[in-house]
Amino acid sequence: MAEITLEQARTIVRETxxxxxxxxxxxxxxxxxxxxxxxxxxxxxxxASPGRFGIAQGKAYGAxxxxxxxSAQMARAEQQAYFMAAVNGVFGGQVVPVPGGILVKDGDAxxxxxxxxxxxxxxxxxxxxxxxxxxxxxGAA
Amino acid sequence: MAEITLEQARTIVRETxxxxxxxxxxxxxxxxxxxxxxxxxxxxxxxASPGRFGIAQGKAYGAxxxxxxxSAQMARAEQQAYFMAAVNGVFGGQVVPVPGGILVKDGDAxxxxxxxxxxxxxxxxxxxxxxxxxxxxxGAA
Amino acid sequence: MAEITLEQARTIVRETxxxxxxxxxxxxxxxxxxxxxxxxxxxxxxxASPGRFGIAQGKAYGAxxxxxxxSAQMARAEQQAYFMAAVNGVFGGQVVPVPGGILVKDGDAxxxxxxxxxxxxxxxxxxxxxxxxxxxxxGAA
Amino acid sequence: MAEITLEQARTIVRETxxxxxxxxxxxxxxxxxxxxxxxxxxxxxxxASPGRFGIAQGKAYGAxxxxxxxSAQMARAEQQAYFMAAVNGVFGGQVVPVPGGILVKDGDAxxxxxxxxxxxxxxxxxxxxxxxxxxxxxGAA
Numbered sequence: 001m002a003e004i005t006l007e008q009a010r011t012i013v014r015e016t017x018x019x020x021x022x023x024x025x026x027x028x029x030x031x032x033x034x035x036x037x038x039x040x041x042x043x044x045x046x047x048a049s050p051g052r053f054g055i056a057q058g059k060a061y062g063a064x065x066x067x068x069x070x071s072a073q074m075a076r077a078e079q080q081a082y083f084m085a086a087v088n089g090v091f092g093g094q095v096v097p098v099p100g101g102i103l104v105k106d107g108d109a110x111x112x113x114x115x116x117x118x119x120x121x122x123x124x125x126x127x128x129x130x131x132x133x134x135x136x137x138x139g140a141a
Numbered sequence: 142m143a144e145i146t147l148e149q150a151r152t153i154v155r156e157t158x159x160x161x162x163x164x165x166x167x168x169x170x171x172x173x174x175x176x177x178x179x180x181x182x183x184x185x186x187x188x189a190s191p192g193r194f195g196i197a198q199g200k201a202y203g204a205x206x207x208x209x210x211x212s213a214q215m216a217r218a219e220q221q222a223y224f225m226a227a228v229n230g231v232f233g234g235q236v237v238p239v240p241g242g243i244l245v246k247d248g249d250a251x252x253x254x255x256x257x258x259x260x261x262x263x264x265x266x267x268x269x270x271x272x273x274x275x276x277x278x279x280g281a282a
Numbered sequence: 283m284a285e286i287t288l289e290q291a292r293t294i295v296r297e298t299x300x301x302x303x304x305x306x307x308x309x310x311x312x313x314x315x316x317x318x319x320x321x322x323x324x325x326x327x328x329x330a331s332p333g334r335f336g337i338a339q340g341k342a343y344g345a346x347x348x349x350x351x352x353s354a355q356m357a358r359a360e361q362q363a364y365f366m367a368a369v370n371g372v373f374g375g376q377v378v379p380v381p382g383g384i385l386v387k388d389g390d391a392x393x394x395x396x397x398x399x400x401x402x403x404x405x406x407x408x409x410x411x412x413x414x415x416x417x418x419x420x421g422a423a
Numbered sequence: 424m425a426e427i428t429l430e431q432a433r434t435i436v437r438e439t440x441x442x443x444x445x446x447x448x449x450x451x452x453x454x455x456x457x458x459x460x461x462x463x464x465x466x467x468x469x470x471a472s473p474g475r476f477g478i479a480q481g482k483a484y485g486a487x488x489x490x491x492x493x494s495a496q497m498a499r500a501e502q503q504a505y506f507m508a509a510v511n512g513v514f515g516g517q518v519v520p521v522p523g524g525i526l527v528k529d530g531d532a533x534x535x536x537x538x539x540x541x542x543x544x545x546x547x548x549x550x551x552x553x554x555x556x557x558x559x560x561x562g563a564a
Contacts, residue, residue: 066190086229089234091195
């Protein structure tokens with residue numbers, strides 16, 4: 001199984017933040033996790049609130065642990081709220097099931113996940129997808 | 142009290158996975174718990190997301206601790222979500238109340254539980270029931 | 283990065299248990315984790331105490347998360363007990379720093395970890411190394 | 424109160440890693456926390472074990488929360504192990520009291536903390552001090 005590299009993760013973090021600036025978004029926080037859900041890289045922009053690491057991580061963590069991007073997690077939460085609540089029990093409350101949690105793929109293989117937070121969930125996801133594309137990889141948001 | 146054996150657990154795990162392949166399901170993860178809710182055997186197929194142990198365990202754990210299969214837990218969650226939330230408080234968040242959590246019986250006696258995850262909850266349960274039957278035991282899904 | 287397969291994990295679990303029978307050890311429990319510390323396969327022999335999943339997992343989890351086999355963790359714990367205590371704070375008490383936690387390598391790359399428990403730590407490690415060798419892989423115990 | 428900026432944090436992370444390469448150290452993981460102990464930036468080099476985020480964070484967290492660099496925490500742990508154990512009770516097990524946890528100062532004011540892990544604690548601290556110097560700031564290791 002391929003694994004995201006630090007070079008790819010750096011590019012994703014930087015380019016997601018750059019996209020946020022270009023879109024005029026609020027300050028963003030961006031995490032990249034590996035295929036085991038462990039942190040590879042993270043940056044929080046000046047002016048972002050201090051708890052943003054946990055939110056970014058929670059978006060990406062749910063994506064990689066369940067193999068489901070944030071939009072699919074949100075759909076499941078809206079249909080069956082108790083299921084996503086139970087999932088959070090299993091994962092110690094670390095799953096944030098909304099857009100901005102993005103699977104990173106190299107072809108068909110999941111090689112990691114990105115979590116973006118700071119603006120609306122949809123804007124977060126758009127910025128993250130741009131960062132992933134800038135690294136020459138595919139995202140599933 | 143009769144207790145599931147490793148030989149039975151191995152058969153259940155293998156035959157559940159084999160059934161999943163035959164049905165064309167997504168990669169499955171299958172756990173067998175004993176009557177105390179403790180792990181006896183587990184396998185996660187290649188390509189399954191990394192968090193599937195916790196989901197499989199949560200389905201089987203709720204079944205054995207409450208003496209209720211996943212379908213009955215789901216019915217209760219849909220009628221009375223706060224009850225299943227409270228149950229999860231009691232059990233440290235380890236209960237996942239959806240189909241795929243199956244009681245294993247030898248005659249009338251519960252001898253363990255199986256948890257299956259990876260495809261739809263109903264397909265998970267169908268594969269698990271086939272695995273239990275292949276071990277010459279009865280399942281309540 | 284290479285990742286341990288279910289086929290390899292199955293072989294390791296079976297052959298570790300077979301080695302334990304050949305050595306006349308107490309009932310063993312054997313877990314295989316992937317490179318992210320997530321469970322790939324587990325079996326607990328009949329007669330083993332119910333808490334053995336957690337002990338096996340803790341041996342393997344420390345190995346993979348720190349990149350240090352159980353013997354090296356034990357040496358560190360004996361020199362600097364407060365350091366390993368702090369490590370366990372970081373990892374939620376999941377690290378069991380004694381022999382029987384073994385890194386699995388394919389050439390130079392760590393592809394997972396094995397945890398064995400049930401007999402003395404040294405016997406646990408010897409059985410686990412035999413299981414890894416039977417799968418055509420290298421172990422660092 | 425002055426607060427470390429993302430620009431400064433980026434420089435520290437990059438230059439600490441560069442120093443590690445120059446010194447021939449094992450792969451490093453480097454975190455920068457703000458004055459509230461919250462993550463500002465992090466990178467983990469390819470080949471570092473997956474649990475290194477937690478270790479890096481624990482070194483920096485203890486430094487900033489107690490206002491004591493890792494070397495002073497280690498001295499206290501060696502004199503009075505139960506005190507550092509109690510500190511970890513207070514802080515949820517997040518403190519790793521060894522060198523590699525460094526206070527970052529701008530003149531007299533603490534503006535954040537750096538945590539470095541991957542090689543020996545002393546080498547980790549040396550690389551981190553070089554990273555802080557490269558950002559035009561002072562470190563207390």
